[in-house]
Amino acid sequence: MMKRKLLTLAISAMLMPAAGSAMAQAKGKISGDVVKIAVLTDMSGVYSDLGGKGSVVAAEMAIEDFKAQFKPKFKIDLVSADHQNKADVGSNKVREWYDTQGVDMVTDVLNSGVALAVAKVTTEKNKIMLNTGAASTRLTNEDCAPNNVVHYVYDTYALANGPGKAVTKQGKDSWFFLTADYAFGHSLEKDTMEAVKANGGKVLGAVRHPLNASDFSSFLLQAQASKAKVIGLANAGGDTINSIKAANEFGITKGQTLVGLLTTVVDIHALGLQTTQGMMFTEGFYWNLNKETREFSRRFFSRHKKMPNMLPAGTYSAVMHYLKAVQATGTDDTAAVMKQMKATPINDPFAKGGKIREDGRMVHDMYLVEVKKPAESKEPWDYYHVKQVIPGDQAFQPMAASRCAAVKK
Amino acid sequence: MTEIFGVPIQALFGQLMLGLVNGSFYAVLSLGLAVIFGMLNIINFSHGALYMTGAMLTWIGLEYLGIGYWWMLVLAPICVGIIGIAIERLMLQWLYKLDHLYGLLLTFGLALMIEGLFRDLYGVAGQPYSIPEELSGAFNLGFMFLPKYRAWIIVASLSVCLATWYVIEKTRLGAYLRAATENPKLTQAFGINVPLMVMLTYGFGVGLAGFAGVLAAPATQIGPLMGSNLIIVVFAVVVIGGMGSILGSVVTGLGLGIIEGMTKVFWPEASATVVFMIMAVVLMIRPAGLFGREK
Numbered sequence: 001m002m003k004r005k006l007l008t009l010a011i012s013a014m015l016m017p018a019a020g021s022a023m024a025q026a027k028g029k030i031s032g033d034v035v036k037i038a039v040l041t042d043m044s045g046v047y048s049d050l051g052g053k054g055s056v057v058a059a060e061m062a063i064e065d066f067k068a069q070f071k072p073k074f075k076i077d078l079v080s081a082d083h084q085n086k087a088d089v090g091s092n093k094v095r096e097w098y099d100t101q102g103v104d105m106v107t108d109v110l111n112s113g114v115a116l117a118v119a120k121v122t123t124e125k126n127k128i129m130l131n132t133g134a135a136s137t138r139l140t141n142e143d144c145a146p147n148n149v150v151h152y153v154y155d156t157y158a159l160a161n162g163p164g165k166a167v168t169k170q171g172k173d174s175w176f177f178l179t180a181d182y183a184f185g186h187s188l189e190k191d192t193m194e195a196v197k198a199n200g201g202k203v204l205g206a207v208r209h210p211l212n213a214s215d216f217s218s219f220l221l222q223a224q225a226s227k228a229k230v231i232g233l234a235n236a237g238g239d240t241i242n243s244i245k246a247a248n249e250f251g252i253t254k255g256q257t258l259v260g261l262l263t264t265v266v267d268i269h270a271l272g273l274q275t276t277q278g279m280m281f282t283e284g285f286y287w288n289l290n291k292e293t294r295e296f297s298r299r300f301f302s303r304h305k306k307m308p309n310m311l312p313a314g315t316y317s318a319v320m321h322y323l324k325a326v327q328a329t330g331t332d333d334t335a336a337v338m339k340q341m342k343a344t345p346i347n348d349p350f351a352k353g354g355k356i357r358e359d360g361r362m363v364h365d366m367y368l369v370e371v372k373k374p375a376e377s378k379e380p381w382d383y384y385h386v387k388q389v390i391p392g393d394q395a396f397q398p399m400a401a402s403r404c405a406a407v408k409k
Numbered sequence: 410m411t412e413i414f415g416v417p418i419q420a421l422f423g424q425l426m427l428g429l430v431n432g433s434f435y436a437v438l439s440l441g442l443a444v445i446f447g448m449l450n451i452i453n454f455s456h457g458a459l460y461m462t463g464a465m466l467t468w469i470g471l472e473y474l475g476i477g478y479w480w481m482l483v484l485a486p487i488c489v490g491i492i493g494i495a496i497e498r499l500m501l502q503w504l505y506k507l508d509h510l511y512g513l514l515l516t517f518g519l520a521l522m523i524e525g526l527f528r529d530l531y532g533v534a535g536q537p538y539s540i541p542e543e544l545s546g547a548f549n550l551g552f553m554f555l556p557k558y559r560a561w562i563i564v565a566s567l568s569v570c571l572a573t574w575y576v577i578e579k580t581r582l583g584a585y586l587r588a589a590t591e592n593p594k595l596t597q598a599f600g601i602n603v604p605l606m607v608m609l610t611y612g613f614g615v616g617l618a619g620f621a622g623v624l625a626a627p628a629t630q631i632g633p634l635m636g637s638n639l640i641i642v643v644f645a646v647v648v649i650g651g652m653g654s655i656l657g658s659v660v661t662g663l664g665l666g667i668i669e670g671m672t673k674v675f676w677p678e679a680s681a682t683v684v685f686m687i688m689a690v691v692l693m694i695r696p697a698g699l700f701g702r703e704k
Contacts, residue, residue: 210681
């Protein structure tokens, strides 16, 4: 008797989720009649100027533009939170959002540590993360979740590859690295080293500095002593800014080329052109590319008082792409929306002919840029010469090299 | 070329020099903390935030009012000192009778608020500030290329430290101060206005933080987080030197700057921890710190 009861219980428990999803699909409706989008980002710490409030503003703009253009029948809600660069804070917040707030999709999620934790929760709850902020290639390799996670804007491979190739090919073929001593820095360093070696360059050494080091002059003198032609900065945010500043003060930039591997227009703005002129790096977006990017960026600027870098621009694009997929399928069911998003090319101010690959990597053109001399800049925020447009299929890791178990044949 | 453990001796001299520069910041900041702790028994956690305020004011002075570096070198510490006096009068003075913990919590809260305010106004990426005309360029020391500004940091901070030490240890005012620290009631009975002295001491202590902030402005990016990155190390310096010891904080500040600089060469990954390792060892051997006297 007892046994049978247990058995029925077990069977009904197994059937329940299936029945639930069958019902949802049968109705083809939107859960709670609301599509809820969440922006999880660093609002107050070292990376808050990269994404932060800018990402929230971009998501708001995307929702407004979508409503104006498509007049959707469903309601759209936006929530946001600060993960303080802590994986536990981020994953708890996201769990709460999924469980009790009816959130369907989470975006931004900068900081690789937080992103990997949030990816796990998202997969477990079968929701969607369109990651526009984190750098680690693990999101589409070792920790890939192609049914739930899209890595939308950039990754360490793309950042490393552009300058690793272009700068080495210019004859600046010996490199020394200044690396932030944690997962992100190591992986950026590794990817760049591989790119350098693949293009006939050599790596003379590396120095690992603690995150948020207060002074970089000592590390830079070591880089200088290595006599490498290029100093690669495998760090981000405030660390990059202070490294560049010290390099200038010690006259290192006169003899050696600095390559900030993760640098965006916001960092350049904070440092000024006098200090940064001549630097080369890869960006996923530049506001002053064409009429469309300028139009979008000026609207963004009027709200946020800063030009967008690739993170907010990517967040705008991701939210827009997601909403279009919901509109087209008439549901917020994860599988249906993911299928639609992967089937549709992305064409907006951020990406032209962008495509979400089966491993979850969004492939789009990247830009190898060089910072202008102060005299060449015609207006505020006019900072880059775009040296090269790197086509998506060259910018990102090829599918053949993928370490994603879910798509391996 | 002579080498020590595989590092050319010239490179080593360069690193020593840089250690001295960083040590100068530690010295000025820990001096302020030591003076405040000695007089007020307050563990001033807002020291880092006020150091940042000093740097921010320097930038604001140039950006909005057109006041250059040299004027700000005087004005910013005074402004920070006035802020400090306001903090002391309005909040801190009610806490002297209570446990250290209350002062610590109050000043920590203030630090978070000050940082939050600047973060909200200017974001975290920070502001650039260029080195003043007179100090741009560099000395070629043979073994290294020392920017004039870094040399100036050493000279300026050492002078301020020496002057402070002289005033406290060798003048009548300093004698009053020390007396008021030792026994406030008795000192007051001799007709010395102790609350006034306490207030001015706090103002002066945080003024030193503001001064360090101005010195740092052209050398690092001025941003709301610059203080919190530094303050924990500075606290370790104070603990190693001996809480409240003036000479101790200066000597330890410089010494630890140099040790940290050397660590950056031989074991860069540990450079953020080495100060704390030393702190642990010192606390085990001499709980009152290297220069502290046990009470």
